[in-house]
Every structure is written in structure tokens, then in C-alpha cells.
Amino acid sequence: MDELLSALKAAAEPTRLRLLALCARADLTVTELVKLLGQSQPRLSRHLKLLADAGLLDRLQEGAFAYWRLAQRGPGAPIARQLIEALPSDDPVLIADGNRLDELRRTRSDRAETYFRDVAASWDGIRSLHVDEAEVEQALLKLVPQRKVHDLLDLGTGTGRMLQLLAPRAEQATGVDRSREMLAIARARLDEAGLRHCVVRQADMARLPFDDASFDLIVCHMALHYAEAPPEIVAEAARVLRPGGTLLLIDFAPHDRDVLQREHAHRWLGFEPASLARWCRDAGLHPLPPATLAGGELTVTVLRADRRAELNFSDDARELRVGH
Incomplete structure (x- = not known):
């Protein structure tokens, strides 16, 4: 009362x-x-x-x-x-x-898209090196638990694409990124899509501003290769993952395209799938065999890890082997 x-x-x-x-x-x-x-x-x-x-x-x-x-x-x-x-x-x-709010949102959207156009050429150059993003997203969706997700977290959300993709599966969704410019793009696109149950916040993936066990599903899509210490990102994700929750890691397999380090701020030239799985186990998670998506010069790895080994995984999650 x-x-x-x-x-x-x-x-x-x-x-x-x-x-x-x-x-x-x-x-x-x-x-x-x-x-x-x-x-x-x-x-x-x-x-x-x-x-x-x-x-x-x-x-x-x-x-x-x-x-x-x-x-x-x-x-x-x-x-x-x-x-x-x-x-x-x-x-x-x-x-x-x-x-007046509609006009403000149009101004926001125009400003965000102007920034994105300035960096779009470099993004398109990276995209051309690996399998089509639609195929990556399809593989990711096959690994998302079929049950309704209460709380979703997207690490390194960038333009908010993962939030848009997974919004229908979640009651609440949060994206974090260190770049205010990228958050402006994400916020404008979420506004345009009417996804009011999605929110973005400025935060460091290595020091998340959330309590332990706050999320049911966590996605880290093409963000680990920017991190100074990727195992710490996985451990931090595991900290805020609820029992029965799922972590999805999507990143490049090892490659020799050092131009990505010189010109695109990549800290790491991809990761061995076995390393991703080991970091998950070290954080107390139970990884499934990874999927690999080959096409172009770069191979993409998609890995699912769960908080508990006794979860009933779907056949798609157990058997997915794309590119083999």
C-alpha cells in the first residue's frame, strides 16, 4: 500500500x-x-x-x-x-x-547513421573476409535455448544487431559497449524497431555493473578479439549467468590477417575453439562441441556453454557442425 x-x-x-x-x-x-x-x-x-x-x-x-x-x-x-x-x-x-520527440529521434538517428557511414567501409571490408552474416546468425539461433529467456545480455553490443535478432526470445534485453558512438547507433535502431524491452548501457565487458546470476542468456558476438584478456571476459560473463543459463561465444578462428590488428584495432587474430571451451570450463561452464562456419578467408567459431551439465540440450545444439 x-x-x-x-x-x-x-x-x-x-x-x-x-x-x-x-x-x-x-x-x-x-x-x-x-x-x-x-x-x-x-x-x-x-x-x-x-x-x-x-x-x-x-x-x-x-x-x-x-x-x-x-x-x-x-x-x-x-x-x-x-x-x-x-x-x-x-x-x-x-x-x-x-x-517533438519524433523529431528528436530523427535527429538522433541521422547523427548515428552519419557516424556509422564513416566507419562502414572498414566494417564491410571485414565482413567480406568471412562467411555471410546471415549464416552466422542462423547458426547462433540454432544454439539459443528454446525456452523463453527472461534476461538477455549482449556483450560488446556495437550497433545492437544481436539485441534486434534475439529480442523476440527475451522478456528483457541489455546490451553493453564502451563506445558511446556505437551505443548511439544501437539506441537509434532499437527506437526505430520499437524494442522498448531492450536497453543499452556503457560498460566494460571485464567489469560488468551487474549482480551475480542476473541473466539467463549471454551473447558475445565478435567482441572477444578486441579484449585485452579474453578469459577474463568469459569469467565475468559466467559470474552474471544464472544457474541453467547459456553463454554463446561467436568469434574468429585463428588467422594470419594482421591488417585487422594494424587498421581495425583487433587485439587477437582469432582463437582456437579448444581455447574458448577451456576458458568456459575454467569459469565453471559446460561447453558443447563448437560449430565452425567456413567461407572466405576467415572461419567463424560458434560455441555454446551452459551453467549446468544436466541441462537437456536440443538435438540441434548437440549435433550442429556447419562447414565440416
Whole structure:
């Protein structure tokens, strides 16, 4: 009763209802909210703090910036969703706010795509060296557990492609990356796809800002070769993986294309599948035999590892051998 009353009291103010409506549609900074609502930053900051203290909004820190979004977890989350559903769709103030938000999102998307175009040539060059990405994604999907995933984590999310691919399988999904530019692209693309159950955060894969056993499924897609100490990334992933959970590793097999180190910041020239499996075992996980995807100059390895050996694996997960 106290939590409900606190949440209702926090929301019972016109500006705070407008903030809830906006943050239900996009992750927004205080600066962006100032532009959208035309109110001072100190005033909006006070409103945001009240809503966060009542559990109606989440605050996501990203370096020097903080993004606000409608609460996804906790006792305030269902109340926040009910309040949003109760807002009148024909209210002129909310409609005007929404129109300004649409313009802001278009500006965000254009800015993100401009950055991506600047680096797209190098990405396309790397893609041309290995098997088509659609084949990699198909192999990955075959290894994803068939049961519904409650909490998904994508390590080194980049443009958020894995979040988009796996969003239908998860109730909540989080992507982490150190690059604010890549997170901007991911955020814009998730917004465009309407995937409000997906969120991105700036974080180091080696020091994840999550409690132990927080996720059911963790994906690390083409990110290990950037890491200084890949075994530490696997161990950190295992730390936040729940019992019965699954870790999927997708990366290059060993190769000699040192141009990727010189020009594309790759720290490692691929990994032996046996090394990936050993790091998983050292972290307390139980790896399945890896799949290898050969096509082009680079071979891609896809490996699934589970928290418990007694899980009932699907036949596809046991038998997948692509490229052999």
C-alpha cells in the first residue's frame, strides 16, 4: 500500500506525467527533456528524482551522461506501465510532446547513421573476409535455448544487431559497449524497431555493473578479439549467468590477417575453439562441441556453454557442425 501511494503521489503532477509519457517511448537525457518540455534543468531534475525515488523511472549512467527511461523492474514498474496506459491518447499536450520527440529521434538517428557511414567501409571490408552474416546468425539461433529467456545480455553490443535478432526470445534485453558512438547507433535502431524491452548501457565487458546470476542468456558476438584478456571476459560473463543459463561465444578462428590488428584495432587474430571451451570450463561452464562456419578467408567459431551439465540440450545444439 505504501509503495502504491508513493508512486501515485509522485506521478500526480502534469510535468511528471509528461516525463513518464516521454520516457516510456525513448531513453532521454535531462538536456533532451529540457528541449522537449521547455522547462529549466533544475526543475526537471527534481521531477526526475521524485519519479526515480518512487520506482517509476530508471536512471542509466553512460559516462558523464545519464539516460532516463520508464522503469523495467521493481515494484514501481507495473504501476508505471498502468499509468502510461491510462493516459489519454488525444491529449493535445501529450501529442505535441510526442511530435517533438519524433523529431528528436530523427535527429538522433541521422547523427548515428552519419557516424556509422564513416566507419562502414572498414566494417564491410571485414565482413567480406568471412562467411555471410546471415549464416552466422542462423547458426547462433540454432544454439539459443528454446525456452523463453527472461534476461538477455549482449556483450560488446556495437550497433545492437544481436539485441534486434534475439529480442523476440527475451522478456528483457541489455546490451553493453564502451563506445558511446556505437551505443548511439544501437539506441537509434532499437527506437526505430520499437524494442522498448531492450536497453543499452556503457560498460566494460571485464567489469560488468551487474549482480551475480542476473541473466539467463549471454551473447558475445565478435567482441572477444578486441579484449585485452579474453578469459577474463568469459569469467565475468559466467559470474552474471544464472544457474541453467547459456553463454554463446561467436568469434574468429585463428588467422594470419594482421591488417585487422594494424587498421581495425583487433587485439587477437582469432582463437582456437579448444581455447574458448577451456576458458568456459575454467569459469565453471559446460561447453558443447563448437560449430565452425567456413567461407572466405576467415572461419567463424560458434560455441555454446551452459551453467549446468544436466541441462537437456536440443538435438540441434548437440549435433550442429556447419562447414565440416
